[in-house]
Amino acid sequence: MKQSHLFSKTRKDAPKDEVSKNAQLLIRAGYIHKEMAGVYSFLPLGLRVIEKITDIIRDELNKAGCQELKMTTLQRKEIWEQTDRWRNDLDGGIWFKTELNGGSELGLAFTHEEALANIMKDHINSYKDLPKYAYQFQTKFRNELRAKSGILRGREFLMKDLYDFSKNKEEHEDFYEKMKGVYMNIFTRAGIGENTYMTISSGGSFSKYSYEFQTICEAGEDILVYDPEKKIAINKGDFSDEVFSDFDLNKDDYNFQEAKSIEVGDIYTLGEKYSSALDLKYTDEKGEEHPVYMGSYGIGVPRLMGAIVEIFADSNGIVWPESVSPFAVHLVQVGDSDTVNAEAEKIYTELVENNIEVLWDDRDSRPGQKFADSDLIGIPHRIVVSEKTIEAEKLEYKKRTDQNGDASMMSLEEIVKNIQ
């Protein structure tokens, strides 16, 4: 894509009321637009990152036998009253509510356990219908009191929420175990595997402990106690002798450190809470009825994107891992003589023919501006075409992560090999 064609522009300063690093950088680089605190539009560059992340998640979940659907934002009060979650005092008044013409109250979905359990009543009758795994990417609305963390904590944000519908605890636990691995695959593919720990925390209502995925990050709101070598992590609030005894671990075997962290995913056992309340049941081989056994598995997509920005950004801007970058290559054209134009076009075409996604900076701007913008936007591979490179019969190539090194002079062939 030609950068002159992109409607978004970079800017020097973020809005004054924006205090988070992730949103400041993403706004300055033209990825997002702040509509209000905790509510961001995703501009073309930002939407491309969101789509790279959703593609990774979708791929991993489909491989694990999960099916995608899309539920609704508008939620009927009656369904939520059955689980006593219509209350306004829930988690600090987390509901946005609205009303139909005529005055019936409706909610804007802040999660979908109730909605999906209710849908499943039409599709689950027998043990033969189980297990089933259904997920969606859908906007959640949470009326947060504080929304000062940019896209790490939105009032409106895209969430991947997956639910399992199992016959019993054992069948659910098999899937729960499998999801531990799937989640780590997702975070690894998104580039934050090394920074992310499957973390023991005090459980929900159905188990003494549950697992969160915590990523070490200065902007995080949690504190993680972890051993980076042995890859064990516990939420600071749950770090106690009891945990060690429950997991049969010896504290002296580990070298624990502390760091701020952000929860990038969670996996919960829900048990029969929602299925009992909403009357979602199945008949077993003997004709006996049982409530379906459920779990839920969340990943906030913009939160993951924001965590990536927070972790890898340097003083010059964003640094994307290759897997989630909006483009693989930033082709920076310096000069606009016919020769340079023709050469840039040739390089662009060859890269695209090699199935490499390229943002081509063909703008009429100063080279210094172009390089600063390129650093700010954070695409992993940068190629410069100029009179100088044409003369040298090579290209200037630099990785975004290699901030202090000089650019190398390389042939296109070598660069393509480097990238693929």
Next chain:
Amino acid sequence: MKQSHLFSKTRKDAPKDEVSKNAQLLIRAGYIHKEMAGVYSFLPLGLRVIEKITDIIRDELNKAGCQELKMTTLQRKEIWEQTDRWRNDLDGGIWFKTELNGGSELGLAFTHEEALANIMKDHINSYKDLPKYAYQFQTKFRNELRAKSGILRGREFLMKDLYDFSKNKEEHEDFYEKMKGVYMNIFTRAGIGENTYMTISSGGSFSKYSYEFQTICEAGEDILVYDPEKKIAINKGDFSDEVFSDFDLNKDDYNFQEAKSIEVGDIYTLGEKYSSALDLKYTDEKGEEHPVYMGSYGIGVPRLMGAIVEIFADSNGIVWPESVSPFAVHLVQVGDSDTVNAEAEKIYTELVENNIEVLWDDRDSRPGQKFADSDLIGIPHRIVVSEKTIEAEKLEYKKRTDQNGDASMMSLEEIVKNIQ
């Protein structure tokens, strides 16, 4: 995909309160779930159709130089007050509203002209920044008084909305003309080209006439006057001598008929209305400021899907055009001996290796039920594998559109050739 794996089931009857044919069929076949009047969740089969349609639209718009973004549902009152569209009496009270903790009123987006014009203020300054074309697929919320048409008229629905930002009327009109062709391409690729007419209707505020895309359909709320041979159509309300004189046409040259129709798309000139109100302007070559000239171009994705269902369905169920069908082939396995299982698996694998999307009915159900479900679900190509077909060393093949004909006995190779 194995049908036993799909969580949705077919059902004999739609909910009693569902009066529209499209929603009745889509619910019975397991494509959608009714949450409340005008609000539907899309189950895996339904989401696949939505994605086929969005892929067609996205492809056509990207080819035309448009860029995708994603704006927000939550909308600030202040922006909408600038165009006097915060009023509750707008188009019959079409706003859903909500409020933040603390009490500030917010709207749920029913359209995004204001939101995007406001975003563009950060990105458009000079004539060099124009024209730009930006679109999204995003949920719209419309508090319709009546919502009895299934997915043809939703209170919450996915819309493709595109906006052009041009220097002046002429530049806008060039794009508007181009979009006429792009829209017809989209409807043709979605299978309703023959039923769809670019229709003259009385214009908005900026031109005497504008164009809608009307599809002939019994469930439609409009009445179309059209000549099917000469491909000219006028909204009945606007059919007057004045139209013929304005377009320099001779009424006697045409053979007009009347039919009910549904508006599947509209293309509007907005002029300077939103840019003036929101102060979106650019500086020309001489340093003079002008408001940006705008247009908007909509397609309701579920409405298009519902229109396709209404138009092609027969007494046995849905009939999808190939381009939007959730799968290309319905592979119906009759019998569950080891031989039949192995043969069905072999055929499934070979089809998938040919990049053909297959729903494989591997369920433990009676053949009659399987064939009835297959008709209801409406996948264009049906292949039957049974002891009989194995004996014949051929497969039974039938098109969904060929309702009364017998199935043909064909080799897999012949079938694949037929499909591709």
